[in-house]
Structures are given as structure tokens and as C-alpha cells.
Amino acid sequence: MARKLLALLPLLVAAYARSINEESKHWGVIVAGSNGWFNYRHQADACHAYQILRKNGIPEERIITMMYDDIANNRENPTPGKIINRPDGPDVYHGVKIDYREEEVNPENFLKVLKGDKEGMVGIGNGRVLESGPNDHVFVNFVDHGAPGIIAFGSKFLHASDLHHTILKMNEEQRYGQMVIYVEACESGSMFDKNLLPKDINVFATTAANAHESSYACYMDKERKTFLGDVYSVRWMEDSDKEDLSTETLTKQFEIVRRETNTSHVMEFGNLTMGSIDVAEFQGKNTEMHIFDKQPIPNPNLDAVPSEDVEMNILQLKVQLAESDWERELVSQKLEDLKITRRRTEETFKHIMALSVNNNKDLVYDLMTERLPLLAHDCYKPVTEYLRTNCPGLNLVKNDYAPRHLYTFVNLCEHQTPQEAIMGAIDKTAEDTDLC
Known part of the structure; x- marks a missing residue:
């Protein structure tokens, strides 16, 4: 009897495996x-x-x-x-x-x-x-x-x-x-x-x-x-x-x-x-x-x-394919506005970086050029959400170019910059400039 059960064991295991798979x-x-x-x-x-x-x-x-x-x-x-x-x-x-x-x-x-x-x-x-x-x-x-x-x-x-x-x-x-x-x-x-x-x-x-x-x-x-x-x-x-x-x-x-x-x-x-x-x-x-x-x-x-260049490429194509001078001028203006938005985006991040570290030029340079791994999530999440809600002019989520600069916030947090200093810099940027 025991031998028969042992002989059946592989079949029982296979049947069980099939039943699990079927479920x-x-x-x-x-x-x-x-x-x-x-x-x-x-x-x-x-x-x-x-x-x-x-x-x-x-x-x-x-x-x-x-x-x-x-x-x-x-x-x-x-x-x-x-x-x-x-x-x-x-x-x-x-x-x-x-x-x-x-x-x-x-x-x-x-x-x-x-x-x-x-x-x-x-x-x-x-x-x-x-x-x-x-x-x-x-x-x-x-x-x-x-x-x-x-x-x-x-x-x-x-x-x-x-x-x-x-x-x-x-x-x-x-x-x-x-x-x-x-x-x-x-x-x-x-x-x-x-x-x-x-x-x-x-x-x-x-x-x-x-x-x-x-x-x-x-x-x-x-x-x-x-x-x-x-x-x-x-x-x-x-x-x-x-x-x-x-x-x-x-x-x-x-x-x-x-x-x-x-x-x-x-x-x-x-x-x-x-x-x-x-x-x-x-x-x-x-x-x-x-x-x-x-x-x-x-x-x-x-x-x-690159994903952040999609809108730029689309507008450039529309300029090339424009069927009238009026249409070409309209799209060209949108393209120029986009270029201005991108420049302002860079200025906004640089301004916030500078204020966050008391205008330490060497540190600002490091913050704008380093690519540190993100580990300080408890800092990064609240400051990026604060930027999203308190700097509406940046239009952080809809401005496809802007999120590509959030590495600077990673760097701020990994350099152990206090959250209060970063949020204060965002507030001051909003108060003193038209960037936010």
C-alpha cells in the first residue's frame, strides 16, 4: 500500500500543480x-x-x-x-x-x-x-x-x-x-x-x-x-x-x-x-x-x-508645413513662446537653488550639474509637491521641460538642505519675481 502511494505521489503533485495553475x-x-x-x-x-x-x-x-x-x-x-x-x-x-x-x-x-x-x-x-x-x-x-x-x-x-x-x-x-x-x-x-x-x-x-x-x-x-x-x-x-x-x-x-x-x-x-x-x-x-x-x-x-523635446519638434514641423503666411506666423510665435518658457524654466530652478543655499555660487554650480541618486524621499516628495502647488507659473506637470530639472531638488535633498530653506526659496521666488 505504501509503495502504491509513493508511486502515485508524483502524479498527485502534478495534479495539484495543474489545479493551482488552472485557478x-x-x-x-x-x-x-x-x-x-x-x-x-x-x-x-x-x-x-x-x-x-x-x-x-x-x-x-x-x-x-x-x-x-x-x-x-x-x-x-x-x-x-x-x-x-x-x-x-x-x-x-x-x-x-x-x-x-x-x-x-x-x-x-x-x-x-x-x-x-x-x-x-x-x-x-x-x-x-x-x-x-x-x-x-x-x-x-x-x-x-x-x-x-x-x-x-x-x-x-x-x-x-x-x-x-x-x-x-x-x-x-x-x-x-x-x-x-x-x-x-x-x-x-x-x-x-x-x-x-x-x-x-x-x-x-x-x-x-x-x-x-x-x-x-x-x-x-x-x-x-x-x-x-x-x-x-x-x-x-x-x-x-x-x-x-x-x-x-x-x-x-x-x-x-x-x-x-x-x-x-x-x-x-x-x-x-x-x-x-x-x-x-x-x-x-x-x-x-x-x-x-x-x-x-x-x-x-x-x-x-527626447520626450521633453516633443512639443518643440512638433511646432517646428508645423512651421515647415504651414499652408499660409498667417498660419506660419502663428505657429512661429508659439515656437518662440515655448523657447521663452524653457529659458524661464531654467531661470526659475537656478533662482530657487541659489536662494536655498544662500547664494553660494560654488554650491549652486554643483547643484545644477551633479546627478546624485535619490535616497532622501522624505525630503524630496514634500518639496517637489510644494513647488508644484506654490509655483503655478512654472506649470510643473504640464510643462514637459520642467520635470527634467527636478534632479536639482534631488541634489538639494541629498546635500541635506533643510526643507524649510527650499520651501522658503520657492516662496521668495514667487514673491519677488514673475518666474512663479
Whole structure:
């Protein structure tokens, strides 16, 4: 009898493993945090990601989508109701079920969705949240602007420390078995760098850039006069479109995307042993051919530009394509205004830096040139939020150029500059100049 039980043991173990696997479900959370025609590419990326999950068999009731939804029917869209993610590409907007729109797309709601806080989302959008459990696989894709320790949501910031605490809470409450996070944003590596993503909680993350560099927009479209995608996002999605995801591992996809993205350094964080898991375990297991499979894909690196230069490039294109002197003059003025805004942005940060350190010129130089790693989150978060709310003239979240200067606030905090001194410098800048 004992021998028979021993002989059956491997079969029982295999049966148990199969039952666990059958019980696991796939969940997706897709977020495009920005709005406005200049940011067309972010919602195009998000819609494409949605199509990949759906084509691979993840049901719409287990995909939660947050996007402002002001692109498909924008007055500047020459193909109303449609969004494309590459030149001459198919419509990726059709069929996308959007759960949260406009101002509902914010950091607080995103974190509530991840934590499964149904009560906190009552009366907001359709109230859907992650209802994943300890055996489930969760895929999160975020696309927007970024800065050190920050990813942007329309008019607000999500700080790395808050995302860190949310992931730890999800782990503690067993809201996933394994989770994968793909982030498209400038300096996105800073969201997980320096142990912000522990290696022992079954979370694997990749980012478009390291902690100090821009991510890149691609596929400038002359008809739409905007960029259609972002290099990192396009690379992973075009790979997912053509591969059998049941035979491609997370590490293989990461290596392909890293090799084919020559505009920034694609990074990986967290539990890297998860890299041996098939991509299908997070993006879905359907192996049917996809909508992009048989079409040649243009190289997104060829016309790529840093995210903060997107608006400048779009306005320059509009000047070239202007059909009348009046139109050319109007767009040229917008371009000149943007250049002025960028100069004023630099002046604002330099002014605040100088006041924060009592006009110590040598220290100001260091603060404007160093790139220190962000460790002092307890200082950095409150002073950046104070800048966002108390220097409205800077228009910190909407001014794509401004967040790229927040490294100076990292430097202030890492130099142990008192928060009160930094906030006082912001106040004085607002009082004594027209910069804020």
C-alpha cells in the first residue's frame, strides 16, 4: 500500500500543480497618464497594449484601463474615432474599454485600483479595481512623463515612495502571485532603483530609461503632426505582436527590447529570477496571429527625440508645413513662446537653488550639474509637491521641460538642505519675481 502511494505521489503533485495553475487568472492594468494632442503617443501606446492583452485572451473584465480619452475624437485628429501607434498602422482605439477618464486618471485612483480598494472607488468611473488573488498574474503598463522618483498623471505626480508602499501592501495582502510592471517615462528607472523594488516579493519590472535619462518619442506623423509612439513601448509591443508568447520568456523580451532600443538604457528591477517565466503568463496565452503580424515595421529609433523635446519638434514641423503666411506666423510665435518658457524654466530652478543655499555660487554650480541618486524621499516628495502647488507659473506637470530639472531638488535633498530653506526659496521666488 505504501509503495502504491509513493508511486502515485508524483502524479498527485502534478495534479495539484495543474489545479493551482488552472485557478490562476490574468489581470491587466493599463494607464496613460497624460492628455493633449502633443501627447498623442501615450494613449496610442496604451491602446495598443490593451489590444495585445485582449488578442491574447485576457477578458475585458480583467483589464482595467485609465486614460484621459481626448485623442480619438480630438478636433486635430484627421481620422476621427481612430488612433494609430505607427505609420500606416491599424486602429488601436476600436474596442478599448476605458474605466477611468479625464480627471479620474490620477495617482490616488491608480493606487486604489492596485490595492483593490472598491470602497474608495465608489462613484468614480465604473469603480472597477484589481480583484486578483494569491495565485493570479498581474501585468501593469504605465505610460507618461517622468522625473526623478516621479511619474506624471495629468496635473499630479505619483512618487516612487508611494508606489513602493502600495506594492508592499499588495504583497502583504496577497493580491497577486506574480506581477510584472512595464513603465514608459523619462528617468523611469528611478521608480524602482536603490532597492525601491525588493527582490523577494515576486515583482519584475522593466523601464524605458535609467534613473537619469529621457525616454524617447518616435514615429512623427506629418498628417497628424504629432508622434505616434515611444521607442521602448513600440519595441516591446511589436515583439509581443509577432512572437509566440508561450515560448518567449520575460528575460528574452527584455533583452530584445534593450538591444533594439538605442535611444535610452532599458532597465530591469525586482525579482530577476522571474525572467524565466513565459511572457504569456502576463500578457495572455492565445497564440492566434495578431493584427500587426505580417506588416513591415519601420525602425522607431530613426526619428526618435527626447520626450521633453516633443512639443518643440512638433511646432517646428508645423512651421515647415504651414499652408499660409498667417498660419506660419502663428505657429512661429508659439515656437518662440515655448523657447521663452524653457529659458524661464531654467531661470526659475537656478533662482530657487541659489536662494536655498544662500547664494553660494560654488554650491549652486554643483547643484545644477551633479546627478546624485535619490535616497532622501522624505525630503524630496514634500518639496517637489510644494513647488508644484506654490509655483503655478512654472506649470510643473504640464510643462514637459520642467520635470527634467527636478534632479536639482534631488541634489538639494541629498546635500541635506533643510526643507524649510527650499520651501522658503520657492516662496521668495514667487514673491519677488514673475518666474512663479
